Amino acid sequence: MYPEFIAIYVGLAIVIALLVTILVILLKRTSGGGQRTSTPQPTNWMPNAPGAVVFCKYCGTQFDSSQNCCPKCGNFR
Numbered sequence: 057m058y059p060e061f062i063a064i065y066v067g068l069a070i071v072i073a074l075l076v077t078i079l080v081i082l083l084k085r086t087s088g089g090g091q092r093t094s095t096p097q098p099t100n101w102m103p104n105a106p107g108a109v110v111f112c113k114y115c116g117t118q119f120d121s122s123q124n125c126c127p128k129c130g131n132f133r
């Protein structure tokens with residue numbers, strides 16, 4: 057009886073260790089790759105898309121990207 061129990065315990069320990077290592081690897085991958093994929097898109101990702109918001113690089117005014125120039129200072133964005 058005893059050797060069978062030992063074999064079962066060893067097998068369980070190996071399976072648990074494998075699961076833990078797989079979990080750790082998955083967590084490392086999701087934390088590293090997740091930050092890359094979940095990084096917010098910059099506001100000028102699609103500069104000519106209507107409704108997108110851009111900031112004037114001269115005065116910092118926030119305006120719609122469908123406008124070609126800043127409504128406050130008149131500089132082209």
Ligand SMILES: [Zn+2]
Pocket residue numbers: 112113114115116117126127128129130131
């Ligand atoms: Zn401006």
